[in-house]
Amino acid sequence: MSTPVAITAVGQISCVGVGMAALEAALRQGSSGLGPVNAIAAAKGAMGGEVPGLEGREGDEGDGPLPRALLLLDQAVHEALTALGPRDPEADAHTAVIVGTAQGALPQLPGTAAHHLAQRHGFGGPRRTIGMACVSSAVALVQGAEHIRRGWARRVVVAGFEALHNMVWRGFDAMGVMAEGPCRPFDARRRGLNLGEGAAALILEPVDVAIGRGATPLAIIRGGAIACDARHLAAPDPNGAALATTITQALGRSGLTPTDVNYINAHATATLRGDSAEIAALQRALGAAAETTPISSIKGITGHTLGAAGALEAVATTLALQKGFLPPTVGLQTPMEGLSWDFIPQAGRAAPQLRRALLTWSAFGGHVCALVLERPHPEAP
Amino acid sequence: MTRPVYILGSARLRPQDAPDPDGVQRLQGLPDLNGIPLTPRQKRQLGPVSAWALSAVKPLFQAHPPSPDLALIMALPLGCLEANAAFEATIPPNPRLFQSTVANTTAAWVAIAYGLTGPSITFTGPHAGQDALTEAAQLIAEGRVERAVAGLALTIPKEVAAPWSAQGGRPMEEVSWVLLSAKAGPGSRLATGARGGGSQPLLAHYSAPTDRWTGCGFSRLVPEEEAWAATLIGAMRPTSSVLMAPFIGGRSDRKSSARSRCWAHCRSDLQHGRSHWRR
Numbered sequence: 154m155s156t157p158v159a160i161t162a163v164g165q166i167s168c169v170g171v172g173m174a175a176l177e178a179a180l181r182q183g184s185s186g187l188g189p190v191n192a193i194a195a196a197k198g199a200m201g202g203e204v205p206g207l208e209g210r211e212g213d214e215g216d217g218p219l220p221r222a223l224l225l226l227d228q229a230v231h232e233a234l235t236a237l238g239p240r241d242p243e244a245d246a247h248t249a250v251i252v253g254t255a256q257g258a259l260p261q262l263p264g265t266a267a268h269h270l271a272q273r274h275g276f277g278g279p280r281r282t283i284g285m286a287c288v289s290s291a292v293a294l295v296q297g298a299e300h301i302r303r304g305w306a307r308r309v310v311v312a313g314f315e316a317l318h319n320m321v322w323r324g325f326d327a328m329g330v331m332a333e334g335p336c337r338p339f340d341a342r343r344r345g346l347n348l349g350e351g352a353a354a355l356i357l358e359p360v361d362v363a364i365g366r367g368a369t370p371l372a373i374i375r376g377g378a379i380a381c382d383a384r385h386l387a388a389p390d391p392n393g394a395a396l397a398t399t400i401t402q403a404l405g406r407s408g409l410t411p412t413d414v415n416y417i418n419a420h421a422t423a424t425l426r427g428d429s430a431e432i433a434a435l436q437r438a439l440g441a442a443a444e445t446t447p448i449s450s451i452k453g454i455t456g457h458t459l460g461a462a463g464a465l466e467a468v469a470t471t472l473a474l475q476k477g478f479l480p481p482t483v484g485l486q487t488p489m490e491g492l493s494w495d496f497i498p499q500a501g502r503a504a505p506q507l508r509r510a511l512l513t514w515s516a517f518g519g520h521v522c523a524l525v526l527e528r529p530h531p532e533a534p
Numbered sequence: 535m536t537r538p539v540y541i542l543g544s545a546r547l548r549p550q551d552a553p554d555p556d557g558v559q560r561l562q563g564l565p566d567l568n569g570i571p572l573t574p575r576q577k578r579q580l581g582p583v584s585a586w587a588l589s590a591v592k593p594l595f596q597a598h599p600p601s602p603d604l605a606l607i608m609a610l611p612l613g614c615l616e617a618n619a620a621f622e623a624t625i626p627p628n629p630r631l632f633q634s635t636v637a638n639t640t641a642a643w644v645a646i647a648y649g650l651t652g653p654s655i656t657f658t659g660p661h662a663g664q665d666a667l668t669e670a671a672q673l674i675a676e677g678r679v680e681r682a683v684a685g686l687a688l689t690i691p692k693e694v695a696a697p698w699s700a701q702g703g704r705p706m707e708e709v710s711w712v713l714l715s716a717k718a719g720p721g722s723r724l725a726t727g728a729r730g731g732g733s734q735p736l737l738a739h740y741s742a743p744t745d746r747w748t749g750c751g752f753s754r755l756v757p758e759e760e761a762w763a764a765t766l767i768g769a770m771r772p773t774s775s776v777l778m779a780p781f782i783g784g785r786s787d788r789k790s791s792a793r794s795r796c797w798a799h800c801r802s803d804l805q806h807g808r809s810h811w812r813r
Contacts, residue, residue: 255636257613257658265659281665284613284637284658292655296669303672320622324632381606381654383645386579386633395651517633518642520654 159370164232167351168202202349202456249306253290255460291463313464349456376406393434421450453483565589609662
């Protein structure tokens, strides 16, 4: 990604609340949005990340009842577009929409969300939908940056969304990877994940275009990579080889080395195998830098939002870069495997010098993704 | 960096029989999994979409053994509806079936079978075939990979077939694969657009409107250099119109307006030999 791509606006909705202010407060204070889930029968009140107040809501343009997932998606995109400022019809005509989701707008057919957004907002550019489980919207973000770099779009709306769903809840429950209480990413006593729901949206533009119209980039996408470990449908490679390669590729495309990274936003869902594999990958890719670079997972705050996780964590990291703080790992008490890494436990930490962040994701199917974000330099571009 | 893209080979499974009572032309019989490098246990875990995809790709990979860094770009227009239904029918819930309820399952099985650890993306929705093909070509054109395979796997559940057929569609199941390379090989064909310049003209062609357009997708088939792409695109054309119709509802006017603007640009670009979407 040689052409700098700016993130110029963001939006989110999750169990911590609606809007970026709610997310910032939760990340700074380490306040979790997890609680009893009542939105779906399968949950039976178990712990998860439910967005309250969605029941009975309708779309804002007389659409009638929209699926829960699309209500989430629309809210996040609405916030991002509002933050973007006045609309430009010419730019809208060349605005791409790239959406990532694991199960999409069930029970609607998959792949319709990008079209839904394009129609609602009058975007005339390419539309793509990525269906790659927990890396869906992370891959959408990489694809969005590629669309800018390739000149396929003047602006890209990237979004990830996922709603709590009975089928998904039953599936994870049957796999035995759900925690009974709050999840504990990177903790020695971690017992599984908490499912969450939500949506996040990011607006991408070429840096020069953004600055040319007077916008202030929130963050720069430096580089990303996608791969597959080709090993198992649901069990990650314990050596983390594919994720390590992906991290190395993302750093290489960013022109950076491991020591250039100031913060790692990890996937870490708090499963036994998943967190161990991710640690192995980071050790393999970053070497000694892995032990000294602050690292956290926000799953203890938002739950695991599956297809929305990529976008939501990118939004959280953008916020961290913009405001100069490190999001915490809520739920962590005793670091796993005796690691003495800087996991930023419990509460956020001020980090005014924070400059570059590495983000990692893993999914069913062995698909992995890594991305490097950077705080814009004061003299940018 | 823009390089030429060559088609090394393709593989395709399409039904020949008449439509079934649901109005669907279905892939007949059972997928041939002999020679697929998976264990018997793994083969038993395959859902229909993945099994057909592996069956179709086998001869292509026998002729052109893939290297681990091959890019694998998949299109599953209907996602994993069948897998979802299969899982939901199990009591108690079967965790193995649940693992297949994500659209990237098919790509995962192909990757596992052939040890593919390179870039991998799975697109869903009406555009998925186009997206997979253009992305695979673009990865080669810009020097990211030396080879890429684009695949489309479309099996059609009954609940989708009914509204599709009712609206005059002709749903047809299909699995198609196209193997692309940066280097020519025996019998290969140049895949880049007629005007040269890498894959951008190819992409522009894909986005061009024609009178055969019926939905939210694309349908322009440029004979000669892009005839191969019809294997993917052909399956997508009927999908576009019917799948979107119930969802779009009453907002077609606005959609048409935005689409017209976008296509006016595209048509102009084509007429003047410019790259579509280029600022």
